[in-house]
Amino acid sequence: MSQVDNHGGPADNLPELRTAPPVPEHFENPGLPEHKPRLGDVDPRADKRRERIVLALFAVSTLGTIGMLVAFFALPTGRDVATIHRSNLWLGLGLAASLLGIGLAAIQWAKSIMSNEERVEQRHPLQSAPQVRQAAVRNLAEGVKDSGISRRGLLKTAVVGSLALFPLTIAVPLIGDVGGSWDVSKFKHTMWRKGLRLTIDPSGRPIKAADVTIGSVWHVIPDGIDKTPDPLEEKAKAIVLVVRLDPRDVKSEQIPGGSYQGIFAYSKICTHVGCPVALYEQQTHHLLCPCHQSTFDVADGARVIFGPAKRPLPQLPITVDDQGYLVAKSDFTQPVGPSFWDRLR
Numbered sequence: 559m560s561q562v563d564n565h566g567g568p569a570d571n572l573p574e575l576r577t578a579p580p581v582p583e584h585f586e587n588p589g590l591p592e593h594k595p596r597l598g599d600v601d602p603r604a605d606k607r608r609e610r611i612v613l614a615l616f617a618v619s620t621l622g623t624i625g626m627l628v629a630f631f632a633l634p635t636g637r638d639v640a641t642i643h644r645s646n647l648w649l650g651l652g653l654a655a656s657l658l659g660i661g662l663a664a665i666q667w668a669k670s671i672m673s674n675e676e677r678v679e680q681r682h683p684l685q686s687a688p689q690v691r692q693a694a695v696r697n698l699a700e701g702v703k704d705s706g707i708s709r710r711g712l713l714k715t716a717v718v719g720s721l722a723l724f725p726l727t728i729a730v731p732l733i734g735d736v737g738g739s740w741d742v743s744k745f746k747h748t749m750w751r752k753g754l755r756l757t758i759d760p761s762g763r764p765i766k767a768a769d770v771t772i773g774s775v776w777h778v779i780p781d782g783i784d785k786t787p788d789p790l791e792e793k794a795k796a797i798v799l800v801v802r803l804d805p806r807d808v809k810s811e812q813i814p815g816g817s818y819q820g821i822f823a824y825s826k827i828c829t830h831v832g833c834p835v836a837l838y839e840q841q842t843h844h845l846l847c848p849c850h851q852s853t854f855d856v857a858d859g860a861r862v863i864f865g866p867a868k869r870p871l872p873q874l875p876i877t878v879d880d881q882g883y884l885v886a887k888s889d890f891t892q893p894v895g896p897s898f899w900d901r902l903r
């Protein structure tokens with residue numbers, strides 16, 4: 559171990575201790591760095607070049623919007639996944655070009671065309687005094703002047719054109735997908751009508767009441783659904799679940815006389831957001847929707863006993879025809895599917 563003494567030896571080699579410089583009472587404001595003009599500010603040709611870039615970006619946006627609209631009409635989707643993929647791809651590319659063009663043009667405009675004069679704003683209390691509001695209006699007017707839009711006619715046309723066209727990317731698909739009809743009453747009805755037979759999904763075989771045993775559950779579609787112009791759309795509204803309960807277990811039914819000897823038919827479309835309700839618990843008579851676990855009690859008018867659904871599954875009133883086949887007594891007496899449609903009533 560080395561010895562350290564006060565008169566020499568290793569202690570003599572220690573570096574001299576330095577004291578920290580005194581902290582000033584306040585720091586000087588370093589101010590703004592020196593202002594450097596941009597190339598476009600000093601070279602008119604560079605300024606023109608930047609304007610052309612902004613124009614080109616707005617043109618990309620306009621072409622993107624037009625391309626998206628063309629794709630919407632020229633590439634209709636069929637029943638196969640390939641046409642849906644192709645349509646989505648071109649719609650997405652058009653929409654991306656439309657939005658990206660406007661976004662990049664706005665950034666480029668702000669960075670290279672608008673004035674880059676540096677201003678210092680002194681802090682002041684935040685208040686909405688009349689002078690402040692007047693100043694804000696003045697600043698706004700200056701901003702418009704700064705943007706150069708009043709001097710650059712072509713640029714004005716480009717920005718107005720691309721911004722005016724862009725809403726079409728949202729409006730056209732929305733309007734087009736309604737199918738050309740604004741008659742929303744079609745959502746309130748299905749193809750069920752008096753005397754239409756209940757058939758097994760998907761075979762289409764009619765069901766005799768005698769075939770439905772207690773505890774069994776049947777997935778049912780209306781007879782002749784495959785002969786309609788759009789069987790899938792009809793099925794999406796009209797599909798039904800048929801169950802047979804022991805009459806002693808029935809607590810209530812939604813439509814008095816709507817069942818036949820303990821056979822009940824309820825819409826299979828969940829009243830929450832429309833998933834197919836297909837999990838049937840034989841012992842408890844509960845129907846469970848797999849999407850968000852709404853649970854309906856079939857023995858008690860299909861009322862909601864759990865989950866986010868707000869109303870019972872609509873009941874289809876049924877009876878039998880003279881050959882013993884199950885038939886509908888009428889259409890559903892209330893809209894099927896998500897409760898949203900209730901608001902239209």
Ligand code: FES
Nearest residue numbers: 828830847850852
């Ligand atoms: S869709 Fe059935 S619970 Fe949400």
